[in-house]
Amino acid sequence: MSACGGGPHARTGRVTHTSRQVATRPVVSAARRLRLAVPILTYHVIAAPPPGAPFPGLYVTPSLFAAQVAALARAGWRGVTLDQVLAYWRHGTPLPRGRPIVLSFDNGYHSQYADALPVLRQHRWLADENLQLTGLPPSQGGLSAAQVRALVRGGWELDTQGLSHADLVTLGPSALRHEVATARQVLQRRFGVPVRWFCYPSGHYDATVIDEVSRAGYVGSTTTITGWARAGDDPYRLERIRVLGGTAPSALLEEIAAARRAGPPPPAYDGG
Numbered sequence: 001m002s003a004c005g006g007g008p009h010a011r012t013g014r015v016t017h018t019s020r021q022v023a024t025r026p027v028v029s030a031a032r033r034l035r036l037a038v039p040i041l042t043y044h045v046i047a048a049p050p051p052g053a054p055f056p057g058l059y060v061t062p063s064l065f066a067a068q069v070a071a072l073a074r075a076g077w078r079g080v081t082l083d084q085v086l087a088y089w090r091h092g093t094p095l096p097r098g099r100p101i102v103l104s105f106d107n108g109y110h111s112q113y114a115d116a117l118p119v120l121r122q123h124r125w126l127a128d129e130n131l132q133l134t135g136l137p138p139s140q141g142g143l144s145a146a147q148v149r150a151l152v153r154g155g156w157e158l159d160t161q162g163l164s165h166a167d168l169v170t171l172g173p174s175a176l177r178h179e180v181a182t183a184r185q186v187l188q189r190r191f192g193v194p195v196r197w198f199c200y201p202s203g204h205y206d207a208t209v210i211d212e213v214s215r216a217g218y219v220g221s222t223t224t225i226t227g228w229a230r231a232g233d234d235p236y237r238l239e240r241i242r243v244l245g246g247t248a249p250s251a252l253l254e255e256i257a258a259a260r261r262a263g264p265p266p267p268a269y270d271g272g
Contacts, residue, residue, distance in 0.1 A: 038085050042104055042224070042240045042243060044060075047059055057246075060244075062111075062119075069120065085100060105128065117150070117154060131143070132160065133162075148191060158187060160184060161183075166201060168204055177212060197222065199222045203225065218236075223238060224240065225240070226259050241256060
């Protein structure tokens with residue numbers, strides 16, 4: 001979802017004149033809602049990379065993250081959730097004032113609670129957590145159940161990458177269903193939230209994976225393809241923008257603008 005420039009959800013209030021003036025709720029046409037595009041940023045670890053980290057680009061230091069969010073806010077962006085964007089697209093449910101942008105956090109690292117949540121709370125922004133249920137225990141930097149509940153209480157949306165961040169395109173029908181459907185059921189039961197969105201682990205998906213995600217009741221999915229998400233896109237192949245370590249705030253703003261010009265995604269993707 002990409003944010004469209006110049007206040008895509010700006011409102012035009014109307015007033016009815018009777019014996020007194022009564023302000024009515026602004027009406028946004030379906031055509032205008034469908035033109036709204038929103039960028040989805042992808043973050044992983046909010047920390048400095050330790051020596052020998054295999055993927056140092058996935059680490060954004062807390063100070064740099066805070067500077068990026070501050071720059072986004074100065075540029076008029078406002079952090080919202082995928083559910084909020086979908087509600088606007090489908091029903092015209094108003095979005096917070098500002099240019100909507102979704103910050104998504106993959107895997108479920110402890111630093112997303114410890115270092116990202118306070119920054120976003122300061123700006124009164126919300127975010128999306130794409131949680132995997134195994135493979136990131138607290139001893140290895142994973143979120144505890146109590147921390148996930150704290151994110152949910154803070155207004156974050158809880159989504160998932162499946163049970164174990166498995167390569168879904170390599171799985172048979174039963175294992176695929178377990179990764180996709182069971183993960184949603186477990187999170188719904190454990191945290192009492194709807195879990196409407198899936199995030200393809202490492203961006204790997206094909207038609208079979210999409211069918212399983214749809215069958216499990218998710219309303220859509222996010223990929224690792226660079227671009228903005230639009231109302232008219234296939235909801236099971238929404239594009240995002242990966243934020244790599246060392247990205248200066250000004251460079252991030254430029255990357256967001258450049259990603260809006262990216263072309264449509266291919267029918268399948270196997271990388272990233």
